[in-house]
Amino acid sequence: xxxxxxxxxxxxxxxxxxxxxxxxxxxxxxxxxxxxxxxxxxxxxxxxxxxxxxxxxxxxxxxxxxxxxxxxxxxxxxxxxxxxxxxxxxxxxxxxxxxxxxxxxxxxxxxxxxxxxxxxxxxxxxxxxxxxxxxxxxxxxxxxxxxxxxxxxxxxxxxxxxxxxxxxxxxxxxxxxxxxxxxxxxxxxxxxxxxxxxxxxxxxxxxxxxxxxxxxxxxxxxxxxxxxxxxxx
Amino acid sequence: xxxxxxxxxxxxxxxxxxxxxxxxxxxxxxxxxxxxxxxxxxxxxxxxxxxxxxxxxxxxxxxxxxxxxxxxxxxxxxxxxxxxxxxxxxxxxxxxxxxxxxxxxxxxxxxxxxxxxxxxxxxxxxxxxxxxxxxxxxxxxxxxxxxxxxxxxxxxxxxxxxxxxxxxxxxxxxxxxxxxxxxxxxxxxxxxxxxxxxxxxxxxxxxxxxxxxxxxxxxxxxxxxxxxxxxxx
DNA sequence: ACGTAAATAATTTGATCAAATTAATTGATA
DNA sequence: TATCAATTAATTTGATCAAATTATTTACGT
Numbered sequence: 464x465x466x467x468x469x470x471x472x473x474x475x476x477x478x479x480x481x482x483x484x485x486x487x488x489x490x491x492x493x494x495x496x497x498x499x500x501x502x503x504x505x506x507x508x509x510x511x512x513x514x515x516x517x518x519x520x521x522x523x524x525x526x527x528x529x530x531x532x533x534x535x536x537x538x539x540x541x542x543x544x545x546x547x548x549x550x551x552x553x554x555x556x557x558x559x560x561x562x563x564x565x566x567x568x569x570x571x572x573x574x575x576x577x578x579x580x581x582x583x584x585x586x587x588x589x590x591x592x593x594x595x596x597x598x599x600x601x602x603x604x605x606x607x608x609x610x611x612x613x614x615x616x617x618x619x620x621x622x623x624x625x626x627x628x629x630x631x632x633x634x635x636x637x638x639x640x641x642x643x644x645x646x647x648x649x650x651x652x653x654x655x656x657x658x659x660x661x662x663x664x665x666x667x668x669x670x671x672x673x674x675x676x677x678x679x680x681x682x683x684x685x686x687x688x689x690x691x692x693x694x695x696x
Numbered sequence: 697x698x699x700x701x702x703x704x705x706x707x708x709x710x711x712x713x714x715x716x717x718x719x720x721x722x723x724x725x726x727x728x729x730x731x732x733x734x735x736x737x738x739x740x741x742x743x744x745x746x747x748x749x750x751x752x753x754x755x756x757x758x759x760x761x762x763x764x765x766x767x768x769x770x771x772x773x774x775x776x777x778x779x780x781x782x783x784x785x786x787x788x789x790x791x792x793x794x795x796x797x798x799x800x801x802x803x804x805x806x807x808x809x810x811x812x813x814x815x816x817x818x819x820x821x822x823x824x825x826x827x828x829x830x831x832x833x834x835x836x837x838x839x840x841x842x843x844x845x846x847x848x849x850x851x852x853x854x855x856x857x858x859x860x861x862x863x864x865x866x867x868x869x870x871x872x873x874x875x876x877x878x879x880x881x882x883x884x885x886x887x888x889x890x891x892x893x894x895x896x897x898x899x900x901x902x903x904x905x906x907x908x909x910x911x912x913x914x915x916x917x918x919x920x921x922x923x924x925x926x927x928x929x
Numbered sequence: 930a931c932g933t934a935a936a937t938a939a940t941t942t943g944a945t946c947a948a949a950t951t952a953a954t955t956g957a958t959a
Numbered sequence: 960t961a962t963c964a965a966t967t968a969a970t971t972t973g974a975t976c977a978a979a980t981t982a983t984t985t986a987c988g989t
Binding site: 489491527530531532534535536537538539540548558559562563565566569570573626627628629631632635636639 | 722724760763764765767768769770771772773781791792795796798799802803806859860861862864865868869872
């Protein structure tokens with residue numbers, strides 16, 4: 464009975480100073496976010512090997528937090544550790560792509576529908592801002608900018624759904640896709656990316672949930688199709 | 697271009713001695729499995745606080761591997777870190793349960809169908825062995841035994857599907873469920889657990905895939921329903 | 930008793946180092 | 960030149976410790 468070491472648990476309590484909450488996050492948390500964004504936004508390429516020391520140096524951190532961050536990201540599928548203990552960015556396979564598509568098509572429209580219902584005006588404005596950012600990045604051919612704005616667009620809707628588990632599953636699929644999307648953009652250029660975001664935003668404005676859902680579905684299908692074409696058989 | 701620190705990558709190569717492959721896994725890997733099984737098989741209770749030192753002591757390990765294992769399990773949802781940095785076994789909520797059920801009902805029947813097609817005789821025999829183990833555990837009221845055999849039964853089928861991503865998603869849902877199942881068994885006793893495994897095994901024997909799928913679906917629904925009843929509103 | 934601040938204890942966190950493991954290089958031999 | 964073993968280099972891994980953070984207890988005043 465009882466925890467292994469902890470006697471009594473108390474409510475979490477963030478120390479607050481002068482009406483302003485102060486929460487100093489541990490470094491492994493920060494590092495985790497940074498590496499995740501490297502993967503998510505295409506700063507890293509499928510098959511690329513990573514080393515703990517290399518990451519620690521690049522991110523100006525010690526080796527201990529980096530290790531914890533890597534384990535976490537590995538659990539989410541964004542990275543993989545080979546049996547030689549080397550860490551790499553996984554390479555997409557057709558087999559994986561099919562599985563990812565199945566789950567994305569189940570979970571993301573659901574998230575979008577729930578989220579769309581709960582989107583307040585502030586969030587819709589944010590989405591329109593991101594929509595403009597996406598267009599701009601496409602114009603400029605800014606791959607990193609596109610990937611980041613695209614991610615934030617989707618997850619702004621998903622976050623509104625307030626469905627932690629679906630959200631985490633979805634995120635784990637996105638970190639698997641990130642490096643491949645980078646390849647897609649490099650291969651086909653950003654200009655060829657059709658833009659479902661405008662449709663989704665309009666649907667949001669008009670309260671047309673079905674339109675939002677369809678737009679997101681189409682967005683997913685197209686994205687997956689692009690990636691499919693970059694996988695050598 | 698190139699990894700952050702690694703110059704050239706080579707094929708993974710397990711050193712083999714005398715025709716027998718030797719792979720010494722790192723301790724954080726072993727620890728991870730141990731903690732996961734604690735969660736999965738109900739050795740740990742919803743809300744229970746865990747400490748790094750406590751786990752390290754219990755598992756006879758250093759603190760470093762335990763930390764990495766915890767991060768990994770946290771990423772999978774089996775544990776959660778509060779903002780006070782304390783690690784706890786998450787408590788199930790109705791909201792979470794609904795999300796878990798949605799994904800389980802999508803992914804697991806799919807895994808079961810693909811897996812069932814690929815189940816060779818050896819695997820079917822293994823399933824029948826596990827089926828007997830489940831019955832035995834139910835008879836004895838052995839909660840841990842039931843949870844473990846039940847887990848191995850399902851994942852023996854799922855593993856046959858050879859669908860890594862679906863499998864990892866499913867596992868992440870099971871670690872979220874484990875502690876609650878333990879509560880269910882404690883509350884209702886093992887005797888009340890209806891047994892869909894027999895049905896599934898028979899379907900497997902007769903090559904009746906639909907029967908397997910239906911049995912698993914029913915199994916999921918019942919399990920979720922039991923958990924639902926233990927959640928206080 | 931009650932609440933509050935200070936003191937103490939427990940825990941997490943991150944750096945560092947030695948050992949273990951793995952990769953790359955060298956050199957000898959055919 | 961090609962192959963294979965030995966050597967060297969690079970990397971991961973796990974223990975340990977000091978510092979930071981958080982929890983608990985004690986002391987004190989009302």
